[in-house]
Amino acid sequence: MxxxxxxxxxxxxxxxxxxxxxxxxxxxxxxxxxxxxxxxxxxxxxxxxxxxxxxxxxxxxxxxxxxxxxxxxxxxxxxxxxxxxxxxxxxxxxxxxxxxxxxxxxxxxxxxxxxxxxxxxxxxxxxxxxxxxxxxxxxxxxxxxxxxxxxxxxxxxxxxxxxxxxxxxSKWIAPEGFAVDPATNDLPNIKGYGELKDLNAAMSLDSGLRAAVEALVDDAAGLSALPAKYRWQARMLNKRGFDHGITGTPERV
Incomplete structure (x- = not known):
């Protein structure tokens, strides 16, 4: 630092x-x-x-x-x-x-x-x-x-x-007038750390991210815990601009 x-x-x-x-x-x-x-x-x-x-x-x-x-x-x-x-x-x-x-x-x-x-x-x-x-x-x-x-x-x-x-x-300092989009209220939220905003704030600013989370929620009902975790990681890393290298979701280990 x-x-x-x-x-x-x-x-x-x-x-x-x-x-x-x-x-x-x-x-x-x-x-x-x-x-x-x-x-x-x-x-x-x-x-x-x-x-x-x-x-x-x-x-x-x-x-x-x-x-x-x-x-x-x-x-x-x-x-x-x-x-x-x-x-x-x-x-x-x-x-x-x-x-x-x-x-x-x-x-x-x-x-x-x-x-x-x-x-x-x-x-x-x-x-x-x-x-x-x-x-x-x-x-x-x-x-x-x-x-x-x-x-x-x-x-x-x-x-x-x-x-x-x-x-x-850390805490993200929201710009004056910012409000969390009510459309995110029924979606998962994750606290942000470092230079990451809380998920609900990030979704409020990025409709593409919100759509990815909505799709994940829709998918989750048909997935067991481990595939859901991999799907979540793949989508979140992709939104952060990383090449996560995940091309599929394993059904068993």
Whole structure:
């Protein structure tokens, strides 16, 4: 998996607190591919730094966090340091659009009540020169450390964190307005994993797939368990574009 280490801030001054992927219920689309993967997460009393590019008050994806598959959060944030003083502050154009996301309910979905401004936390500047470290906390790795300054003269820790992920346990992010086709309600459904949608969603988007499943259901009444299994595998693999090499269905083994 490529390193994806977004910029985080220890908002309560007790250190950056992380939760393991095994103990987490959060899913987030780190790869911006339409699938949110199970991920380790940041405690709700710490926060992600984000740039609310479209001003809608929520996190629309990895593109609004700092840190990507090609660079860490400090490096990406540093490009916004317009005067080159090593700080993001009121002298930089981006400063007023920066926000903090605290995932208070731990689901990996940012809602408007979880978004706050830098001034809400008394933050007046953010250092962009991170120190390379390698500190593991419950499977997640803090890769860079830095600090932010508060209006009272004190500072808080910041970091770029590589969160552990389980890419098999994923959720497809349906486009706005999508609804499962009622015609699939009486057909089998299979949960999707990795980069596969749940079967009912996939059938709703692909009438050919739905027709294949309907044909399989019609055939199943006259097949014993093993031939039905082979028929199912052949049709599903064919829909996924694989040369499955199955030319018939065995009647016995």
């Amino acid at each position: 490529p390193p994806l280490d977004p910029f985080v801030i220890d908002l309560d001054g007790d250190g950056i607190e992380l939760i393991s992927v095994e103990a987490s219920n959060a899913h987030f689309d780190f790869m911006d591919d339409g699938f949110a993967e199970r991920t380790g997460r940041l405690s709700g009393d710490d926060g992600f730094l984000l740039a609310d590019a479209n001003g809608n008050g929520v996190v629309d994806g990895i593109g609004e966090l700092f840190g990507s598959a090609t660079e860490d959060g400090f490096t990406e944030l540093g490009r916004a340091d317009s005067n080159g003083d090593g700080l993001i502050d009121a002298n930089d154009a981006i400063f007023s659009s920066l926000r903090i996301w605290q995932d208070l309910n731990g689901d990996g979905v940012a809602t408007s009540d979880e978004i706050s401004t830098l001034s809400d936390h008394g933050i007046v500047s953010i250092g962009v020169d991170g120190t390379r470290v390698s500190e593991y906390l419950v499977g997640n790795e803090i890769r860079y450390e830095g600090d932010v300054k508060l209006s009272d003269g004190t500072s808080l820790d910041s970091g770029a964190v590589f969160f552990a992920r389980n890419t098999t346990l």
